[in-house]
Amino acid sequence: MPQTRLDSKFLRKLEHLMLMAKGVYSGELMGGRRSKRRGAGIEFTDHKAYSPGDDLRYLDWNVLGRLDELFLKTFEMEEDLYVYLLIDASQSMDYGTPSKTEIAKVVAACLAYIGLAKQDVVKLSFFSDSLVAGSDHFKGREHIFEVFDFLNEHDTRGRTDFQDALSSFVRYNRRHGIAIIISDFLDPGGIEEGIKTLIHNRFAIFGLHVVDPTEEDPELVGDLNLVDSETDEVLPLSVRRSTIETYRDFFQKHCGYVRRFLNSYDGHYIKVPTTTGLEDLILKVFRREGLLT
C-alpha cells in the first residue's frame, strides 16, 4: 500500500520537488509560488502608466513629484496552485500485480505530498463512470495523512466514462489548476470529450497512463473467452502469436493516440508502467517529462 512505500527518506526527497505550473492559475489564497499576475503583492517589480480606474493606492507619489507623471507601482503576487489529482477507479484498474490502482494511488500520494509541501492546494478525486468521490482541498504537508486516508477509503468499481466523470468534476471545481489524470485511458466512449471539458475550463492537463506489462503484451494463447473486467462482456477469441502481435500494435497505437490528443491541447502524456520503480518514476520520469521540477 502507498503508506508502506512512502518512507520518510523518500518523502524528504519529494520535498525538494515542485509541480510544474505552466499556464495561468488563479488562486485565491496567498500561495507559495510566484504568479505572473501583477497586483497586490509584497515584492515590487515595476511601474506602469496610470490608466483611469487604477487603484490610486498604488500611485507612486515620488515619481509624480519628480516627473509630474502618474505611475503606479506594481508588485509580484504570490499565488497558490490548485492541483487536482483525478484517479481512475474503474474496474479495469484492478488488474495486474501490483494492480494499476495501487500504482495510481501511490503516484497520487507522492504528487499530493509534493504539492502539499509547496503549499499548493491539493484535491483528490476518484472517478469511473462518474465522479465517485472527492476529497477536501488540502494545503500544507500536515494533511498528508488525510490524503492517505482518502486514498485508502476508495476502491475500484464500475466502468470508465471520461465525459460524465470529468464534466461532473468541472462542475464542482471551478477553480482551475493542474489536472493530473491517473488512468488507463480505456474508455469505450472515448476520452476526448472529457478531456476537452477540462481544457475548456482552463485546466492544465497531465495524463499519467498506468500500464500493466501483461496488458500491453498479454500472455494469452489458444481458444479462450476474454471477459471484460468492467462490463463482464465475453469475447470468444482464438489467440495465436500473430494475434498478440496485432494486439500489441493496437495498444501502441492507443497510447500514441492518447499522447497526441493530450499534446494537441498543450497537455502532457506520461506512460507509467506498473513495473517501474517508484523512485525512478517520480525522480526521473516525471522530472524528465516535465511534470516535476
Place this chain on the structure above:
Amino acid sequence: MTFVHPAAYVLLALLIVPILLYLLPMPRRRVRFPSLLLWERMLRDRPSSQSWRWLRTLLSFLLQMAILVLLVLAVGKPVFSPAEGKGDAAVIVLDVSASMKAPVSPGSGETRFERARELARNLLNGMPSAKPAALITAGSSPVVLSGLTDQRSLLLSKLNALVCTDGRTNLKSALELALELSRGGTNADVYLLSDGHADVSGVSLAGARLHYFRTGQTLPNVGIVDFRARRGFDFPEEYQALARLESTFDSEQTVELSLVMDDNVVETRTVKLAPRSSVSESFRGKIQGVGSLEARLKGDDAFAADDVAHVLLGKSEKLQTLLVSDKPDRFLESALTANRAVTPFVATLQQYLDKRPEPDILIFNGVLPPELPDGNLLIIDPPTGSSLFQLAGEVTSPEMSDWGRTHPILAGATLKDVYIPTARALKPLVAAEVLARCEGGPLMFAAQTPERRLLVVAFDPGTSSITFRVAFPVIIANAFRWMTDEGTISNEDLRAGDEVLIRLTQESPAVEVKYPDGRTGSVESRSGVFPVSASEVGVYEVVSRLGRKMTFAANLADASESDLTVADELKLADTVVRGRDRKGAGLGEFWFIAAVLALGLLALDWYLYHHRFVV
C-alpha cells in the same frame, strides 16, 4: 480393401474420439482482461483474423482424422484387391515365363514376376477367407499349383515357393485351363498376371470373367533367339555354329557376341543391329575338349536369359556296329557304310556265338541267337521268336496301313507305297511302340527295356522296295542315333522350361541332376524314364547310379520371349480384355507409407499450431 490384421476394424472405432471432440463444444478458458476495447477494435479492423477460426478447427479435425486413419491403416496392413471379383471363386494365372524376369521398368530392381507374385499375394489376402482360389502357372506348359481351395496359407506358401523359369509362355493353354476351371460350376473370376505377350486369339471367354493385370512396361532388348551347332559331316572334329540375334530397340545397337568353348572364349565379334532387326552370325572351327559351345551376348539391356545359349556336340567317336547275318545283304551293308558315324563289322551267327562281342549296336539280319544279349539291338526279319516278341507265322503282301511319323526313328522318312512281299507276323512281348503296321500286325516296332533299346523290322528289306528309297539309310541312321542318344542329348530344339526325359539302359531308381545354377537334386524314375525339368537356361548334368554322366543344354532361343513388349490388352477370340497395371494393386507395404504419412501430418499439425496458421 481388407485388412491383414482384422483388429484394425476395432481400431477404426477410435475415429469417434476426434469426431466427438469436434462436435462437442469444448469449454474455453475464461480470462479476465481490463478492457475488451482494444480487442474489439482489432477484430473490427481485421475481421478475417477470427472469422477463419472455424477453418483452423476444421483443418485440425481433418488432420487428426487423417492421422488416425493412417495409423489404423499402418497397423491393419490393408490389402487392396485390384479387382473385386463378383464370382464365388478366383483362379489366378501367374506367368512364369522367361520374359517375366525382365524388370518392371528401366533401372528397376523389381522383376515382372516379383510384381505379379506380389499382386497374386494381395489378391489372395484381399479375398474373403471363405472364397476358394486356384493357382495356375503359365510356363512352357500350364501347371496347376493348387486346385480350388480356401486354404489361404497353402496357396500363399505355394506362391512364395514359386520361381520364374527361363521357359516360354504357353499362355493360351494356361488360360484355357483356367477358364475351364472357372466354368466348372464355380463361377470363378480368372486373374491373369502377366506381360501378356502371347497369342491368345484362339481362346474364347464365352461369358467367363477375365481380369488381366499387366506387370511392367515394354522394354527394348537384344537377345540370342537361335543357336545351333553341329560337327562337320566329313570331319567330326570340326564344328559349324550359327547364332541369330534379334533387337527390339528403336535405335541401332552394337553388341559383343562371343563364342565360348569349354569355358574358353574362342572368338568375339562386334555386331551391329539395325532398329528392330535380326542378324545371323556363323562360326567355324575345330572342337577342343568335350564339345560344349556357348554363345554369349554382351549388350545394353536388362534381360539376361537370352544373352547366353549352349550347344553340346557330344562324343565324336564312331559307333561300333556288328551286323550278324548268314547271307550277304548289300543294301544293309551299304547303309551302314554310308553312315560316317558308324564303324560297321560283319559276322555270321556262328562267329558271333563263338566270340559274343559287345559292340554299341548289334544287328541281327535274318538270324537270331537262342538267347538275346543285353545291349541295343536291331533285329531284321527274325526267323524265330524270342523273349521280346512272339512269331505267329507270316503275312503275305502286307499293306502298310499306318506309320508313326513323330517317332525319331522315322524322322524324315516316308513309308508310303512301300512294297513288301512277305513279313513275319510278330507279337511284341514287351511294351513297344509300333512304328509301322499292317493288318497282320506290326511291321516295325521299337521298344525300350532297362537292358536295351530295340528296333524290330518284321520283313526282309532286301526283298522289299524300301531299299530303293532314301528312307532306308535314314531309318537306319535314325535308329542308331535313337539307340545311343543317352550320353548326350541333342539340344538343338531343347528349350528352357521343357521337361527332358532321360532314358537309361541300366536300371536305376534315381539320377542326380546338377542344374545350371550349381544346385543338385535327385530325380526318381517314372516308368524307366527320368523327367528332368529344364526350367533354366544352361547346361544340365545327369549322373546315373552307375556313374554314367549325361549332359544336355537348354536355351531360351525364343524370339517371342526376347521381345519384352507388354500387351495393353488381350485379344481373345470373342472379346478384348484391357489390361490394368496398378503397382502392387494392393497396399502390400502400405503400412510403412501410412506411418510416414501420419508422422508427416502430425508434424504439419504441430507446425500449423505453433506458427499460428490462422490468426
